Amino acid sequence: MGLEKETCCLLFLSSMRFPSLDLKLWSKRIISRIVIRVGNLLHMDKATATGERLSYARVFVEVKAYRILPNKVSQGSFGRRSLNVS
Numbered sequence: 001m002g003l004e005k006e007t008c009c010l011l012f013l014s015s016m017r018f019p020s021l022d023l024k025l026w027s028k029r030i031i032s033r034i035v036i037r038v039g040n041l042l043h044m045d046k047a048t049a050t051g052e053r054l055s056y057a058r059v060f061v062e063v064k065a066y067r068i069l070p071n072k073v074s075q076g077s078f079g080r081r082s083l084n085v086s
Contacts, residue, residue: 010064010065011062011063011064012062012063012065013042013061013063014060014061015059015060015061016038016060016061017056018034018057018058019056021056021057026051028044028049031044031048031057032044035059038061039061039062039063039064040062041060042059042060042061042062043059044058044060045058
């Protein structure tokens with residue numbers, strides 16, 4: 001009988017804020033595409049989803065435990081080179 005490697009992935013939930021998000025990036029689709037670089041989008045708060053509060057976007061993300069949460073997220077083809085995360 002051989003030893004089998006058990007695969008297990010620990011997950012945690014994190015709240016992420018994107019202060020001063022450009023208005024041209026303010027849509028569920030684009031914010032989701034930015035967040036996927038860190039983890040799986042679980043929830044976008046109502047004020048972010050409806051655009052009621054434009055000072056920052058807030059999302060809740062499922063992140064694998066071995067990943068380090070970044071201070072900045074690359075926007076790739078979205079304009080600026082990176083977004084601040086708090």
